[in-house]
Amino acid sequence: MQPFLETPPKITLSITNTCNLECAHCYGDCSPTPSSRELTTAEVLSFIDYLVAHDFIQLYIEGGEPQCRPDFNQILEYCSRKLMTVVRTHGTLTTKTLARSWADFGVGRVFVDIMGATATTHDGLSGVAGSFGRSCEAVGHFRRAGIETDVAIILNRRNVAELQAYLELAKRLGALRVAILRLYPLGRAKKRWTELALSLEEQSTALSDLDVPEGIEIMQSWHPKDRNCCWQAAAVNPFGDSIGCMYLREYVNFGNIRSTPFLETWHRDPLYKSLRTGVVENSCNGCHARSGTNGGCRSAAYAFHGRWDAPDPFCQTMNHGVDLRVLPERLL
Amino acid sequence: MYSPSGFYRKTSALKVRPVPEMGFCLVFTPAKPRLFTLNPTAWLVLELCDGRSGRAVERSYADTLDLERPDAAVRAEVRGILEDLERKEIVERCGKPLVQRGTPRTEMKK
8 A cells, every 4th residue: 555645735843842831731741941952943944945845835833832932923924925824822922913913924824722611620721820811812812813713622521521611612702613632642641641531432422412603613533533644644843853743742753854854754764654554454434434534543543552553442433442541551 | 706708817826736646736825824625626727727718718628528618517617616716816817818718629638
């Protein structure tokens, strides 16, 4: 089997591991102090030139918190008219002026992480009092600046009971879409898995009980939308490592863009190529029919089974009795 | 509103990224930053928007389907696609024809 794509049209860049929050479930295990190993401004701008020259069309930027980088506006101004630029932020550093600047730069879309429907839940998860209010305000700033804005929530035990209220909050704030994301066993979420993780049944019930407000679109990846996105996966971490997908961050390293051009990592690494073929042990017909890809998320499959071609246990038809509240010992 | 006698071209700075492996095309409109996915039909119509008229786009489109001339269904399809592309600011009207009418069939089939 050959990978589906000759070259990828889209890429994710995690631009920093620095963050001013202390989220209980942070996948990056971020810190408030920047690492000297992170890509420099010149390296980031050079990488953007590389992406443009090699026919990429979309750049998705996340962190850490991208706004913690002092050069972030310079980077956005440089890339936003060259590539469709999407930014994920928790928004606590966003001002009305900054949102307008991003609109002027040509930022195409923003995802704001809001971790619950109430300050108690959000601030409890973020570890910083007042962050809920500032994240909510950020959605308004971006919307009023004319940037299409979505909100994102990572579903876990602390916020599951307020998911309906979350949708209503999103509508009040003017968000267009709500991304309901799975909890992955990465970073601090892995260390606090027992406290935060839900069973598959609890997750499925929470989703099926939702009454989606008019005008809000839900983005989620549970059955029958459990995709295997690896066919197009392209991501680089703050240190320049090519890692396919941010959810693979603890499992793979296909090479560093400081020494190896990104597309060489794409073309040469055998595991990277193999993941992009979509070959798996088995897959869910419903999810395949809906999403056209096989076997669901490879990160989740690998985390729980230790095999790259294993079934994804977050899909009911492929779960096969895996208790998602319990991590395999090798991950701990 | 579609006009058969209007002339159509891609908007300036438009970025087109074919993904032939998957049978679609991605289009980025930097002036109003959005990313669109075009199916093969819309992709073909977009490629025909090189300054020729709506009527010429209809003829060229019919030509690729090996039709002698555009029938009502072809005209309606091209009209719908051009209206959609114009609404999304992927194509725009230009004031004068930039290519000669009656592009040879062989050229269009390349």
